[in-house]
Amino acid sequence: MIELRDLTKRYGDKLAVDGLSFTVRPGTVTGFLGPNGAGKSTTMRMVLGLDEPTRGDVRIEGKRYAELREPLHSIGALLEAKGVHGGRRAHDHLLCLAQSNGIPERRVGEALEMVGLQDVARKRPKGFSLGMGQRLGIAAALLGDPRILMFDEPVNGLDPEGIHWIRTLMQQLAREGRTVFVSSHLMSEMAQTAEHLVVIGQGKLLADTSMSQFIAENSRTHVRVRTPEPERMRDLLTEAGLRPVPGAEGALEVDDGDAPRIGELAAAHGVVLHELSTQRASLEEAFMRLTAQSVEYHAAAPGGTHAPPVPQEGTAPHPGGPQSPPGAAQPPPAWGEDWQDRKGRRG
């Protein structure tokens, strides 16, 4: 179990991590999601005691990291920077880490076998592919047979086979009752791996919820209507108690609309329809919407720790009132763009 309490990290006048409090529990894969620069890596470095928090603290099975005499028995981590000396043979790399924590040398061989690197044990990692480097990093994390595993963007730059392997491994580790905490900036990746989800944006907690609940709350559906008479159609829909909003290419979008009912309505009034379709927002869109808000309203505090924030009265990003589906009239900013500008490189 990893417990974060009011964890905060300030670089100069930038808050990279801003009062994060949540608990990562054993037995499930917990996804740690946020755009690039949201503060995921900084948070993970603070968990490992590498960076000193400005405020707040982290507990590993109830202890501070510095109190762990031989931490590799409790927590193993793969950080974004692989942290491997290119000239030190894979076996020796793991051996020096093992020795420092009193882990027997045979574990080195076992860990290499677990990640499928036994044939390159005597090779120097500078010749390794990205995937092999990741595997070596994971072998290091597994060395001490720890109850907690933490992976920072483990699938970055991997081929599909490697991605599948890491995904399966993480789920297996969780099934064994371990705590698995894994970061990603891709919702689609998390949706396939994680059962629990912690979302942050600009260092703030945006959501701490189960994956199924997140999906239920965030996968919005709407009906898309295109007609040569948009004005008339809009009036008809409004009269029927629905709330149409203008969408792309002159279409109307009706939140939580019922396509057959809208079709019947149009037919009854003799309105020609060019398109009538139910649109399901992807999880990726839901995630982007969630984090885009944190960009636009970074001054607004997130709601409870267990619910994603809702846009506040009068500050909705799009015309049409707070109930309008954001992201319909205008796509949210492209990935990371806005973040990079605002946040600089750290985090």
Place this chain on the structure above:
Amino acid sequence: MSHSTRVLKSEWTKVRSVRSTVWTLATALLVSVGLGALICGVTASTFDDMSSSEQVTFDATYTSFAGMGIGQLAMIAFGVLIVSAEYSTGMIRNSLAAVPQRGTFLWSKVLIAGALVLVVGMVTSFCAFFLGQALLGSHGVGIGDEGVLRAVVGGGIYMALIAMFAVGITFVLRSPLLAFAILMPFFFLISNILGNVEATKKVGQYLPDQAGTTVMAVVPDTLNRPYGPWEGLLIMVAWTAAALLAGFFVLKKRDA
């Protein structure tokens, strides 16, 4: 096995498992001994051309250490690399995640590296001395002559200290580029100028290498310092201790 013994073992594995260790230390030894031998050989063949006053104050021991001025650069390279490689490769995060007690981590590394450079330094110093004296022939001195053993042992300690000074500085600077860019020209050129030019000598002679080399001189006038050989070495020890302490405080305070 105690915790620190485990960390020492781990640091030993780190040092012995990279090629740069062998390369830098072998270079330090070969360059120091080879260059020293070359200069001793040349000196022996031109000894009769020297003025009588030069012949009287000729320091055969110190002459056989003439290669160390260049050889020490490889020792510095060793010191820089064992620390900066932690940072440039990102290994430091794995290292500190495995050993969060940063003091234990740093002093274990210092102890292992220090023991290794002391052994290599001693071998270098003794080889340089004996080969040099053999080439100097009748102009050479024996290891039993007054002050000679002190100079030779001191030469070994000097080589170890210069590497450890580099270790301390690199813990402060972290970047290999920065550490090399500062330490190499400093010990190759700048400190020699500061320690020998009249205008700056008063202060310059207290620089680590300028003070440390005093221990290698047998004839008192060779370097003409206001302190004795052991005091000179002690000044260098103080510099090295200060550099290592600075490194320790930076490691302790800063985020990894």
